[in-house]
Amino acid sequence: MVMETVISRGIIESYFEKLTSCLELDVAIVGGGPSGIVAAYYLAKAGHKVALFDRKLAPGGGMWGGAMMFNDIIVQEEAKHILDELELTYRPYQQGTYIVDSVHATAALLYKATQAGAKIFNCYSVEDVVYKNKRVAGVVVNWTPVLMQKMHVDPLTLMAKCVLDGTGHDCEIVKTVVRKNGVTLNTETGGIVGEMSMDAAEGERTTVINTKEVYPGLFVSGMAANGVSGSFRMGPIFGGMLLSGEKAASIMSESVKAQAKAQ
Ligand code: 48H
Numbered sequence: 001m002v003m004e005t006v007i008s009r010g011i012i013e014s015y016f017e018k019l020t021s022c023l024e025l026d027v028a029i030v031g032g033g034p035s036g037i038v039a040a041y042y043l044a045k046a047g048h049k050v051a052l053f054d055r056k057l058a059p060g061g062g063m064w065g066g067a068m069m070f071n072d073i074i075v076q077e078e079a080k081h082i083l084d085e086l087e088l089t090y091r092p093y094q095q096g097t098y099i100v101d102s103v104h105a106t107a108a109l110l111y112k113a114t115q116a117g118a119k120i121f122n123c124y125s126v127e128d129v130v131y132k133n134k135r136v137a138g139v140v141v142n143w144t145p146v147l148m149q150k151m152h153v154d155p156l157t158l159m160a161k162c163v164l165d166g167t168g169h170d171c172e173i174v175k176t177v178v179r180k181n182g183v184t185l186n187t188e189t190g191g192i193v194g195e196m197s198m199d200a201a202e203g204e205r206t207t208v209i210n211t212k213e214v215y216p217g218l219f220v221s222g223m224a225a226n227g228v229s230g231s232f233r234m235g236p237i238f239g240g241m242l243l244s245g246e247k248a249a250s251i252m253s254e255s256v257k258a259q260a261k262a263q
Contacts, residue, residue, distance in 0.1 A: 028160035033061025035222030036166030038245025040118035067236035079239030136217035171224035193230025203234030
């Protein structure tokens with residue numbers, strides 16, 4: 001075989017093997033921001049079959065850019081154990097905070113999640129979910145360029161015991177589920193409450209509290225959690241995002257185990 005054919009055959013065979021192995025997942029994560037990637041890391045580490053889908057070429061969400069493109073982020077003491085777990089380099093700052101280079105942090109999260117066994121599909125947009133027996137049961141995916149070009153091309157489907165909406169401020173997946181199926185959510189109003197303005201400390205605290213199952217099979221993390229349950233934004237402090245990912249992994253892991261037991 002000529003080298004050109006070896007290269008093409010290797011990539012095609014490997015890619016389709018990877019995609020086929022993800023047709024029935026424990027967890028499908030929508031959105032490769034910090035909360036989604038951390039959730040992917042912990043789930044893969046716990047031995048679950050997990051895939052993360054991000055519409056961008058480079059997953060990482062809002063963490064690459066730090067604040068106003070000053071590429072450092074702040075992480076507070078409560079989330080330091082996650083920095084250590086992921087072997088990140090950081091330096092102490094004031095009032096129990098740490099400074100981390102945002103490019104280093106984002107790259108490290110992606111590295112650790114994939115090394116732990118999570119599969120990441122970039123350039124994939126999740127355009128819908130599978131909705132069966134009043135439960136979210138998978139994701140409906142398409143190429144981002146197909147959607148950008150508004151081409152009429154049908155999607156593919158990957159089934160999952162749990163779906164995580166980690167799409168950030170827009171909470172896109174929850175919005176789609178509510179709009180198309182008229183469901184009632186596990187929130188104060190039963191609907192999407194909506195994100196509030198800036199309060200860094202409260203926003204950080206409530207991001208973790210709001211990380212939960214909002215509808216059977218559908219979980220929220222990160223900014224999507226505060227958007228759905230109605231809490232504050234917090235600016236470029238990222239401990240809440242990391243802790244939210246850790247909590248999302250833990251509650252989805254329990255759900256996957258409970259579903260396996262019930263079968
Ligand atoms: C595939 C999608 C889809 C889709 C979106 O916003 P993110 O960084 O996510 P979080 O919530 O983990 O982190 C939030 C943080 O970055 C942030 O914005 C903060 C702390 N803001 C505070 C403030 O005050 O502003 O990433 C979401 C990811 C992105 O990479 C999108 O490309 C991706 O989700 N995404 N991927 N299908 N339908 N929708």
